Amino acid sequence: MKLSKRIQAVQESATIAITSRARQMKDEGIDVVAFGAGEPDFDTPQFIKDAAKAALDAGDTKYTPRSARPLAKAIADKLARENSLNVAPEQVVVTFGGKHALYAAFQALLDEGDGVLIPAPYWVSYPEMVRLAGGRPVILPAGVESGFKITPKQVLDAARGAKILVLNSPSNPTSVTYSPQELADLAQAVLKTDLIVFSDEIYEKLIYGRTKFVSFASLDSRLPDRTITFNGLSKTYSMTGWRLGWAAGPKDAIAAIKRQMSHETTDPVSFAEAGALAAYTDPQAPAFVEKMRAEFERRGQHMAKRLNAIKGVKCVEPTGAFYCFPDVSSHYGRKIGTVEVKSSADFAKAALETARVALVPGDAFGEDKCVRLSFAASMQQIDKGLDRIQQMLA
Ligand SMILES: Cc1ncc(COP(=O)(O)O)c(C=O)c1O
Numbered sequence: 001m002k003l004s005k006r007i008q009a010v011q012e013s014a015t016i017a018i019t020s021r022a023r024q025m026k027d028e029g030i031d032v033v034a035f036g037a038g039e040p041d042f043d044t045p046q047f048i049k050d051a052a053k054a055a056l057d058a059g060d061t062k063y064t065p066r067s068a069r070p071l072a073k074a075i076a077d078k079l080a081r082e083n084s085l086n087v088a089p090e091q092v093v094v095t096f097g098g099k100h101a102l103y104a105a106f107q108a109l110l111d112e113g114d115g116v117l118i119p120a121p122y123w124v125s126y127p128e129m130v131r132l133a134g135g136r137p138v139i140l141p142a143g144v145e146s147g148f149k150i151t152p153k154q155v156l157d158a159a160r161g162a163k164i165l166v167l168n169s170p171s172n173p174t175s176v177t178y179s180p181q182e183l184a185d186l187a188q189a190v191l192k193t194d195l196i197v198f199s200d201e202i203y204e205k206l207i208y209g210r211t212k213f214v215s216f217a218s219l220d221s222r223l224p225d226r227t228i229t230f231n232g233l234s235k236t237y238s239m240t241g242w243r244l245g246w247a248a249g250p251k252d253a254i255a256a257i258k259r260q261m262s263h264e265t266t267d268p269v270s271f272a273e274a275g276a277l278a279a280y281t282d283p284q285a286p287a288f289v290e291k292m293r294a295e296f297e298r299r300g301q302h303m304a305k306r307l308n309a310i311k312g313v314k315c316v317e318p319t320g321a322f323y324c325f326p327d328v329s330s331h332y333g334r335k336i337g338t339v340e341v342k343s344s345a346d347f348a349k350a351a352l353e354t355a356r357v358a359l360v361p362g363d364a365f366g367e368d369k370c371v372r373l374s375f376a377a378s379m380q381q382i383d384k385g386l387d388r389i390q391q392m393l394a
Pocket residue numbers: 038096097098099100123168171172200202231232233234240244245
């Protein structure tokens with residue numbers, strides 16, 4: 001069948017591809033250590049499941065006019081309480097995951113050829129989503145040498161002809177978090193331009209050490225009119241399979257996303273929303289989030305320390321999210337097993353074939369020197385996988 005040019009230009013998500021390959025190997029009985037997935041290995045808390053079950057039992061199984069539902073208000077309350085952002089419930093749209101919120105927003109805002117500034121390393125889906133919406137990804141390099149952070153000058157230099165700047169702090173894949181001052185400096189640069197900012201804050205609660213999280217839109221009173229804040233339930237409450245995310249921002253942009261969704265998906269699953277409401281309102285929620293955060297902090301420190309002890313591997317200690325993104329490029333030029341390693345894709349292939357460890361090549365994120373390992377895995381799995389990589393690189 002002849003596919004559209006639009007879809008032919010789009011790559012499958014590398015993270016999903018590597019996870020599928022690792023799962024296939026496991027199904028074949030091969031003992032693979034999986035560091036590919038971008039999801040917490042915790043179960044969804046019971047009080048959230050109970051709320052969804054109660055909604056099902058109460059017959060909350062129909063289309064419902066979302067204006068009548070309390071989740072948007074709970075999200076607006078959360079933004080006021082935790083993020084110093086004042087938005088009305090109608091300025092919030094609930095979507096099928098944060099990914100869907102971003103996709104729908106690009107569709108709603110981009111015209112053919114509009115530029116979107118994307119700092120690299122970037123989450124795999126941003127450039128593809130931009131292309132699917134007819135936009136033009138403009139990559140702002142922020143590789144190993146820049147500590148994975150863009151500067152205000154880069155924003156100013158690239159702003160002409162661009163419509164949107166994407167920010168993602170804490171970041172997937174680097175786990176780097178901009179400090180409040182760094183974000184404030186970026187905000188001042190943005191305010192000298194006409195850029196709209198998409199602030200992807202999905203890892204907001206997973207921050208480590210002395211890292212402080214601030215919402216980009218809260219940094220200047222002029223920002224809420226030109227920022228859309230994205231977030232979701234997947235990472236914070238370990239609800240990846242529930243497919244619930246949201247966007248909050250200017251009324252006209254959010255209304256446009258809703259208009260589009262009215263033809264695309266309609267609103268998210270009714271009883272899943274009841275679970276999300278519990279996540280944002282139940283007094284048990286903060287203790288769950290803190291337990292998971294503290295565990296990820298312990299694992300992230302451990303993984304980074306072990307990676308840095310491996311010959312030729314350099315890893316920045318994660319300050320957020322749940323990934324290590326080490327520079328392994330000193331091993332390029334070597335033969336590992338049967339693989340001549342010249343790139344992150346070769347390195348990941350060698351790791352899977354020789355060490356039976358699934359990790360994601362950095363070129364999928366725009367940084368070919370690195371590979372991504374998720375530490376959303378047990379300590380035992382982390383040690384087992386790193387023992388194998390250490391041995392492979394010895
Ligand atoms: C940076 C970033 N944004 C958004 C998402 C979307 O997550 P979800 O669609 O599960 O809410 C992810 C998931 O991996 C992510 O890493």
